[in-house]
Amino acid sequence: MTRKLLPAFALSALLAQPAGALDLGSMTDSERADFGRAVRNYLMDNPEVLMEAINELEKKQNAQIAQNDQQLIATNEDELTNDPESWVGGNPDGDVTIVEFMDYRCGYCKKAYPEINALLKSDGHIRFIVKEFPILGDASVKAARFAIATKQVAGDEAYEKVHNALMTLRGDISDDSLSALAKKLDLDGDAIQKAAASPEVEKVIEANYALGQRMGLSGTPSFVIGDEMLRGYAPEEAMKKIVADQRG
Known part of the structure; x- marks a missing residue:
């Protein structure tokens, strides 16, 4: 039936x-x-x-x-937030930590740069950590090596100046342009360039690659904000909301 x-x-x-x-x-x-x-x-x-x-x-x-x-x-919290090789900006004692994986040749990283600075300035309670994650070719690696070497040779203040300069740089990244940048910032360009080719700098980049791979990152910028991942660019207001959510 x-x-x-x-x-x-x-x-x-x-x-x-x-x-x-x-x-x-x-x-x-x-x-x-x-x-x-x-x-x-x-x-x-x-x-x-x-x-x-x-x-x-x-x-x-x-x-x-x-x-x-x-x-x-x-x-991966310890490597994300307590790595002595990574530069720490904002408020080192802040109640929310933002970790950025970035590439100096990444257009969206450059777009995010003023948004992050505005957020850090307006909030004052954010700990900000930079992870060089050069994935856009040899020039990206060259810039990352130079920035990391600056921190190792000349310290955090010098690194911040170089980081800011590279994030706003619009020309090509080359040995000559980096040497000119060091001279402009009154840094020892020869010492930094020598350190940039060292195994110590290579070790930092390889550690960042390995960490990014474990975190499942495939592009820049990528952010870890507290216990939340943000894959890609977001405007200041969107990041503010995530920070506020982290504070509960």
Whole structure:
């Protein structure tokens, strides 16, 4: 005896049941075809049901991503926030820490630069850490090496000056341009260039690459804000909201 197809008004309740509650395998080919048409007709007549399902799936996926990110941050917290090779700006005793993985040739890093500075200036309670993550070619690596070497040779204040200059630099990055930059900032360019080629600087970059890989980073800028990941550029107001959420 042929089963009667459920009326369309009951279809949404049926679809909400566990997969095992609907045995498609026991249906005949004709019944499955009728059922498929009923599902399609129902969704065409009630597209909001499909949008609700998509929104619910996105919510669950985003929640899972956030949970995974929190676990990654907790696992790598020491290297993210307590690495002596990384420069610390903002308020070293701030209640929220922002870690930026950046590349001096990254256009969106340069776009984020004034936004971050404005955030640090307006807040005053943010600890800011820079991780050189040069992924855009040899010039990016050259700039990162120079910045790291500056910190090792001349200290944090000199690093900050070089970092700021490189973030606002619009020309090509070369040995000559970096030497000119050092001269402009009254730094020992020869000593910095020599240190830039050292194993100590290479070790820092390799450690940042390894950390970024563990964190699942594929581009710059990428931020760790408290226990939340932000992959990509965000304007100051969006970052302010994340910082506020971190404070509860």
